[in-house]
Amino acid sequence: MSADAEVIVVGGGAAGAAAAVHLALRGRAVHVLTQQCGAPAPGCGGGMAASVQRWFPFDLAPAVEQVIRRVRFTWNLADPVVADLPGEAPFWIVDRPALDRLLLARAxxxxxxxxEGASVTSLQREGSLWCASTATGKPLRAPAVVLASGSSSPLPAALGLGPSRPRFATAMAAAVDPASDGASATAEPPEATAWFEFGLVHHGFSWVFPRRRGHSIGVGTFLDQGRDGVDFQAVLGRLLPALGCGADQGERRLLNLRIWNGHHRLHREGIVAVGDAASLCDPFLAEGIRPALLSGTLAAEALDGWLAGDAESLQHYSARIRRDWGDSMAWGRRIAQVFYRFPGVGYQLGIKRPTAPQRIAQILSGSMGYGDIAQRVIRRLLLQRS
Ligand SMILES: Cc1cc2nc3c(=O)[nH]c(=O)nc-3n(C[C@H](O)[C@H](O)[C@H](O)COP(=O)(O)OP(=O)(O)OC[C@H]3O[C@@H](n4cnc5c(N)ncnc54)[C@H](O)[C@@H]3O)c2cc1C
Known part of the structure; x- marks a missing residue:
């Protein structure tokens, strides 16, 4: 059997599209098979560190709806803390379908x-090639595969990539526009401010991101035991009036999001997992676009090397993801487990510390990892004891 391409990319979301464009830029013959194009995980808030721009040789600005310069935290809609983001590394709200389409168009x-409309049902090894079968159409063969099929795909576990038993956060997403409701728009949150509310949700938080029109809102719970206790609709019913919207405004969707759950092998012979398919999403703040773009970028580099004969290149991919993302997520998971178990204490001792909002702002803008924060806390405790 001969190959149809050098690399098959399964999934055209942020991770798959990033891998596709970088492979194409390196001159590799790439074929993207995706259920949908420019229609990522429905409900994605689009909050993303602007620092991801450095991974792309073209401008991502056409997909940016808002540049966030300030974050605001509340506990039960009160007790606010406001932090300015570091000037050089702001946080963007992107239109996710537009971002994915932009990357795919460049590819x-x-x-x-x-x-498009190609749902991969199985991936099998046939000699030195991978064979991707789809529900419709003829199978496609290539020596290499990028598995970028998102949170709900069974393919990664079936192929032994990433955790065998993934962990999920649960989130309800809603998009609202006070103007379309005829309600009075309030200054909550002010334009270009991202709002994180911690008191209303068990083991999680709510977020409100300003869009070009209206807001993108999410209510997420991050610990397994929290899921059953959260009345997502009731939380939205309390948040929306604070934005000048009716309590039941907006179409709502309940979604599962695969979150980081330990260091795992993300490669096998000729195949790598990226993005949500690799369980890279931040278990504390649900940041998944940045690791999707990072892993897509690194996967392209690794597969290009592997196709050129570097036998260790894919092993290096798993190691790079561990070093450049996973090590921070290991601390993020520890922080989430403590914070979301005792959120009231966490808010007072964590968010309300004079330096904490700045630190979270730095995490969001990508200029600091959870490990840096943990080391500062450990150093402080040691200094207090000495
Ligand atoms: C409610 C909610 C809000 C969020 N908000 C944010 C946020 O503000 N900021 C942030 O950083 N992260 C956010 N995230 C996380 C973020 O959306 C994901 O981490 C990100 O979309 C991961 O990108 P991906 O490319 O790996 O997966 P996806 O974007 O899910 O893309 C997967 C692609 O694969 C395709 N596909 C799936 N199965 C197959 C198959 N078998 N064959 C072919 N194609 C397939 C799908 O059609 C899709 O195009 C949010 C998540 C949720 C649920």
Whole structure:
């Protein structure tokens, strides 16, 4: 059997599209098979560190709806803490479908093929090739695969990539526009401010991100035992009036999001997992776009090396993800487990510390990892004891 491409990318979300464009830029023959194009995990808030721009040789600005310069935290809609984001590293709200389409369009410009409506049902090894079967159409073969099929895909576990038993956060997403409701728009949150509310949700938090029109809102719970106790609709019913919206405004969706759950092997012979398919999403703040773009970028580099004959290149991919993302997430998970178990104490001792909002702002803007924060706390405790 001959190959149809050098690399098959399964999934055209942020992670798959990033891998596709970087592989195409390196001159590799890429074929993207995706259920949908520019229609990522429905409900994605689009909050993303602007620092991801450094991974792309073209401007991501066309997908940016808002540049966030300030974050605001509350506990039960009160007790606010406000922090300015570091000037050079702001936080963006992107239109996710537009971002994915932008990356895929650039990949196509550099020779990639994007096949929409192609749902991959199985991936099997046939000699030195991977064979991707789809529900419709003929199977496709290539020596290499990027598995970017998102949170709900069974493919990664079936292929032994990432955790065998993934962990999930649960989130309800809603998009609202006070103007369309005829309600009085309030200054909550002020434009270009991202709002994080910690008191209303068990083992989680709510977020309100300003869009070009209206807000993107989410209510997420991050510990397994929290899921059953959360009345997502009731939380939205309390948040929305604070935004000048009716308590029941907006279409709502309940979604599962695969979150980081330990260091795992993300490669096998000729295949790598990226983004949510690799369980890279931050278990504390649900940040998944940045690791999707990072892993897509690193996967392209690794597969390019592997195709050129570097046998260790894919092993290096798993190691790079561990070093550049996973080590921080290991601390993020520890912080989440403590914070979301005792959120009231966490808010007072964590968020209300004079330096804490700045630190969270730095996490969001990508200029600091959870490990840096943990080391500062440990140093402080040691100094107090000496
Ligand atoms: C409510 C909510 C809000 C969020 N808000 C934010 C936020 O503000 N900031 C942030 O950083 N992260 C956020 N996230 C997380 C973020 O959306 C994900 O981490 C991110 O979308 C991961 O990108 P991905 O490309 O790995 O997966 P996806 O974006 O889910 O893309 C997967 C792609 O694969 C395709 N696909 C799936 N199965 C197959 C198959 N078998 N064959 C072919 N194609 C397939 C899908 O159609 C899709 O195009 C949020 C998540 C949720 C649920």
């Amino acid at each position: 196509v410009e550099h020779g990639a093929t994007v096949q």
